[in-house]
Amino acid sequence: MVVLVITAVTSMLAATRFDNSPSIPWDISGWKLLFLIICGSLSSMGSSAINMYYDKSIDHLMARTSKRPIPTGRLRPNKVLIYGLIISVLSVTIAWFTLNPMATFMIALGIFFYVVIYTLILKRRSVWNVVIGGFAGSAASMAGWAATTGSMDLLGFLIGWIVFMWSPPHFWCL
Amino acid sequence: MLPVVHGNQTTSKYIFISTIILIPYSASLYFFGMGILYTTVALIAGSLMAIYHYKLMKNPTPQMAWKAYKVTAPYLVIIFISIALDALFYTRL
Numbered sequence: 001m002v003v004l005v006i007t008a009v010t011s012m013l014a015a016t017r018f019d020n021s022p023s024i025p026w027d028i029s030g031w032k033l034l035f036l037i038i039c040g041s042l043s044s045m046g047s048s049a050i051n052m053y054y055d056k057s058i059d060h061l062m063a064r065t066s067k068r069p070i071p072t073g074r075l076r077p078n079k080v081l082i083y084g085l086i087i088s089v090l091s092v093t094i095a096w097f098t099l100n101p102m103a104t105f106m107i108a109l110g111i112f113f114y115v116v117i118y119t120l121i122l123k124r125r126s127v128w129n130v131v132i133g134g135f136a137g138s139a140a141s142m143a144g145w146a147a148t149t150g151s152m153d154l155l156g157f158l159i160g161w162i163v164f165m166w167s168p169p170h171f172w173c174l
Numbered sequence: 175m176l177p178v179v180h181g182n183q184t185t186s187k188y189i190f191i192s193t194i195i196l197i198p199y200s201a202s203l204y205f206f207g208m209g210i211l212y213t214t215v216a217l218i219a220g221s222l223m224a225i226y227h228y229k230l231m232k233n234p235t236p237q238m239a240w241k242a243y244k245v246t247a248p249y250l251v252i253i254f255i256s257i258a259l260d261a262l263f264y265t266r267l
Binding site: 003006007009010011013014015016017018025026127141154155158159161162163165166168169170172173174 | 179180185188189190192193195196199200203206207208223227230239240242243246247249250251253254255257258260261262264
């Protein structure tokens with residue numbers, strides 16, 4: 001989560017050079033930065049919680065995931081699901097009112113990719129799960145870029161795509 | 175899933191190959207408007223990560239994989255910090 005928030009914040013700062021308004025590097029609203037960090041963190045936490053709910057029957061089988069709250073019995077699965085859904089919806093709602101439509105769309109797209117494309121569809125079926133699911137990470141960077149520019153251009157997309165390209169060598173090491 | 179289905183040897187090869195693809199991709203952003211600072215960091219950080227992943231390919235053990243994993247997260251942080259700093263100290267050849 002911390003790494004994804006860092007990609008969002010740094011992309012937000014980088015985009016200031018390409019903003020249409022008089023370009024002053026790193027000239028951003030402190031409030032906007034704060035809300036990007038809040039929305040990025042909430043979306044990451046929410047989608048992780050939904051992922052943990054969906055994997056409640058298999059997480060105890062692997063050492064790394066067996067320490068999660070559901071397999072260890074610290075939290076009931078339904079509570080985790082409700083928490084995940086509320087936090088995810090909250091992140092998109094806050095983004096809508098504090099950032100802009102494109103940044104909100106990117107945050108929602110990141111949640112959708114992680115929960116639906118990666119967790120529900122690919123994770124148990126394809127060895128390409130982390131490759132395609134890596135786009136969920138790209139969306140964080142793109143949300144940061146869009147938070148500054150209000151749109152998504154080629155360079156913002158290509159910078160976000162670095163996270164996609166980085167995901168396989170990162171997650172395959174696990 | 176990949177290590178379970180195809181084994182550590184094949185996975186470590188895929189890890190190394192994907193890192194080798196990542197390096198020129200990240201550097202190619204120079205041609206889309208990024209500056210010297212970012213491009214230099216991308217080449218150096220990518221090369222350092224490739225060294226770790228080459229070692230993993232030669233010695234595909236869980237211990238080495240954990241070391242390689244711990245290198246990839248800082249790689250992404252360094253790359254994105256350089257992307258932000260590039261805007262502040264923007265220069266091109």
